[in-house]
Amino acid sequence: MSDVLTRLHQVLDARKDAEPSSSYVASLYHKGLNKILEKVGEEAVEAILAARDTEAGGDPQALINETADLWFHTLVMLAKLNIGPEPVLAELERRFGLSGHDEKAARPSQDT
Numbered sequence: 001m002s003d004v005l006t007r008l009h010q011v012l013d014a015r016k017d018a019e020p021s022s023s024y025v026a027s028l029y030h031k032g033l034n035k036i037l038e039k040v041g042e043e044a045v046e047a048i049l050a051a052r053d054t055e056a057g058g059d060p061q062a063l064i065n066e067t068a069d070l071w072f073h074t075l076v077m078l079a080k081l082n083i084g085p086e087p088v089l090a091e092l093e094r095r096f097g098l099s100g101h102d103e104k105a106a107r108p109s110q111d112t
């Protein structure tokens, strides 16, 4: 399934040469990194609100959709900075099976 992240990244990369009027992703690149970061923040808030609604008995599909929007916009953010999903997946792989407390204790002191 993580293959879809790689395939999506290839599309996001190709959109760097597209006309802003022809593609949502190209229009985001054209507006610049600050607009992309604004979208990531917006989608994070929408995911948080949908999680609250789901806990209160709402439709989990709304949370799934908002999480997909959030992941998508973080991929656009990374692509804008010439980073694909692979190093993020590799970092998750590296952390896999490590206790969260142990992993945090082993981080360089400037990381949060």
Ligand SMILES: N=c1c2ncn([C@@H]3O[C@H](COP(=O)(O)OP(=O)(O)OP(=O)(O)O)[C@@H](O)[C@H]3O)c2ncn1[C@@H]1O[C@H](COP(=O)(O)O)[C@@H](O)[C@H]1O
Pocket: 008, 011, 015, 022, 023, 024, 025, 026, 039, 068, 069, 072
């Ligand atoms: N996965 C997605 C995807 N998820 C969400 N979105 C878009 O993200 C936007 C987020 O919704 P909003 O209501 O916040 O957006 P908005 O109101 O248009 O934005 P603002 O004007 O408020 O900034 C919507 O336009 C969604 O269609 C996506 N747009 C594109 N993709 C993928 O990216 C590929 C390339 O897309 P294009 O560049 O548009 O061809 C597509 O083939 C898909 O695979």
